[in-house]
Amino acid sequence: MGTAPELVGSGKASSHIKGFDGLRAISIILVILTHMSVLDYLPDTAFFQGRFHPLVSGVTGVNIFFTLSGFLITRILIREQARTGKINLRSFYARRFLRLTPPFILFLVLLLIGTAFGVYTVYPIGLLLSFAYLYNFIPHFLLNGQLSHTWSLAVEEQFYLVWPFLITLLPHRRLAFAALAAVALAVLAAYVLPGLSFPHNGHVYTLQDTFFVSRWFFPAAGPIMVGAFMAVLLFKRPAACRHLALSSLAFPLSAALFLSPLYLPVALLPMAFVIQAAGVAVLLLAIMERQEGALTRLLEFRPLAYLGKISYGVYLYHVLATSTGAAGATVKSAPLSILLFMGLAIASYELYEKPILKLKARFQ
Incomplete structure (x- = not known):
């Protein structure tokens, strides 16, 4: 997803963070496991469904990716601003377009071709909302299995439309406050939105009855803004971040935050998604300062790192062989499904995306 941020405390720029692609691979693996219905085999108990499930679900995989993305995009932009005195928004959006739009198109x-041959069923309004990056606001009755995963693309795009402008307008101290305020707003939305009600045809419905409110920009952007805050903090307080990253508490703190659904009081579980994001952000800092460490080497395992590199394509195309949600593939069909969407993602990356990505050099 563009140029990686510089290492904490290294005093020099780095074009690559070892372990970063491995973290992205973990996020896409969680998504695939969910859409392959693997989590259906978890015991149907309050503990496994209410507390263990948030550790391994596809939504958690997306939130990991959100955190990494918020950190990376923010770091790229504030580094450019520090280096040149401004942010070239035109170049930023050109790079984002070249990275994200061709595979999406x-x-x-492919989805339309499959629909024409009767393989898929797609609602025109759903296709339009997906193309417009508004699928996170779609009501339940219009949800389509082959498009439902594009809600996360919508959240990312909405972040791109707002956050870069705030970086250009706000001093870094206020930028950190803005990121924290956005996290707080995401938590507030997670508590308030589901229970809001409205009348319709003589009945009263809650927003949760009608929409996937957890996918609306607030609260969904919470993990993105956690990553963004960490990037600003790293820029403003590099010594403090380096001290945390190198301390013996870094990995235990990261684990404690990520595992928070296991021990949080029930009343606090709706905010677990941002606490877990904080754990991912701390882990990223620790990895950045331990580029030759054991965990980093494990994350750099070549198949894992390559999966992270093509994770965007895997995320896009896997629904063509699996669908999502309740209509997802079964474990029995997994081998063929994996072969199909992985083959498509690899071919897309090597033959289609790579040549286009070379054009990004014109907008550095």
Whole structure:
């Protein structure tokens, strides 16, 4: 997803963070496991469904990716601002377009071809909302299995439309406050939105009855803004971040935060998604300062790192062989499904995306 941020405390820029792609691979693995219905085999108990499930669900995988993305995009922009005195928004959006749009267009074309041959069923309004990056606001009755995962693309795009402008307008101290305020707003939305009600045809419905409110920009952007805050903090307080990253508490703190659904009081579980994001952010700092460490080497395992590199394509295309949600593939169909969408993702990356990505150099 563009140029990686510099290492904490290294005093020099780095074009690559070892272990970063491995973390992205973990996020996409969680998504695939969920859409392959693997989590259906968890015991149907309050503990496993209410507390263990948030550790391994596809939504958690997306939130890991959100955290990494918020950190990376923010770091890229504030580094550019520090280096040149400004942010070239035109170049930023050109790079984002070249990275994200061509595979997305290919996905939609393949989906339409499949629909024409009766393989898939797609609602026109759903296709339009997906293309407009508004699928996170779609009501339940219009949800389509082959498009439902594009809600996360919508959240990312909405972040891109707002956050870069705030970085150009706000001093870094206020930028950190803005990121924290956005996290707080996400938590507030997670508590308040589901229970809000409205009348319709003589009945009263809650927003949760009608929409996937957890996918609305607030609260969904919470993990993105956690990552963004960490990037600002790293820029403003590099010594403090380096001290945390190198301390013996870094990995235990990261684990304690990420595992918070296991021990949080029930009343605090709705905010676990941002606490887990904080754990991912701390882990990223620790990895950045331990580029030759054992965990980093494990994350750099070549197949894992490559999966992270093509994770965007895997995320886009896997629904063509699995669908999502309740209509997802079964474990029995997993081998063929994996072969199909992995083959498509690899071919797309090597033959289609790579040549286009070379054009990004014109907008550095």
